[in-house]
Amino acid sequence: MKINGVFNHIITESAYYGYPATIIELNNFHYVTIPNDILSKKMIELSPKQKIVLWKGDEALKQLDDIGEVVEILDNEEEQYYHHLETSGKFVYDNKKPFFYICTTPKTEEDADYHQYLLEKEKIDDIRVITDLKFNSNLIQYATILAPKRTCVKKGGNKKVEQSVLEYCIENSIKYLGKIHCDTCKPKVKLYAPSLN
Numbered sequence: 001m002k003i004n005g006v007f008n009h010i011i012t013e014s015a016y017y018g019y020p021a022t023i024i025e026l027n028n029f030h031y032v033t034i035p036n037d038i039l040s041k042k043m044i045e046l047s048p049k050q051k052i053v054l055w056k057g058d059e060a061l062k063q064l065d066d067i068g069e070v071v072e073i074l075d076n077e078e079e080q081y082y083h084h085l086e087t088s089g090k091f092v093y094d095n096k097k098p099f100f101y102i103c104t105t106p107k108t109e110e111d112a113d114y115h116q117y118l119l120e121k122e123k124i125d126d127i128r129v130i131t132d133l134k135f136n137s138n139l140i141q142y143a144t145i146l147a148p149k150r151t152c153v154k155k156g157g158n159k160k161v162e163q164s165v166l167e168y169c170i171e172n173s174i175k176y177l178g179k180i181h182c183d184t185c186k187p188k189v190k191l192y193a194p195s196l197n
Helices: 036-046 060-075 109-120 137-142 157-172
Strands: 002-010 020-026 052-057 082-087 101-104 126-131 145-148
Touching: 002 036, 020 036, 036 060, 052 060, 060 082, 109 126, 109 137, 126 137, 145 157
Parallel strands: 020 052, 052 082, 082 101, 101 126, 126 145
Antiparallel strands: 002 020
């Protein structure tokens, strides 16, 4: 499997915001290849208390066969794991297995339209749209979750965007996804980060 690392943190980009999880960062460009059985053992060894495994990164579903193999190994353990997927959804398909929860973040209206179809068929659980109510405004109609688009320009600029997106969510009965401050988004040390050499 092509990974960047495995670490324990909280979920920050889905309806499970705030839940602790073992996060597996997948990467199809800058990565280390690790055998699936070794990854599974390392996850169990490093994360014995985590019940949610979050798969995320560069189009995770390109590695679906490997994910399925790791899930199968973990499912043979005594503990029950809940596998979540966060993806742009470019490669989402009409089958939810092996995931308990799937959140997509479409980039185009064509993708969002397909995700809406999958949502209605209960093949995915949430469609997240990042917006300031102008950026991605054409995708808002598909959203089950809105997340405020952040910039680092003017002081206080993000607060205005957050407030306007929050108000929109309240008025339209859409889940709002706040964001943890940037310096706490990533752990200081990954539990398992294989060498890139």
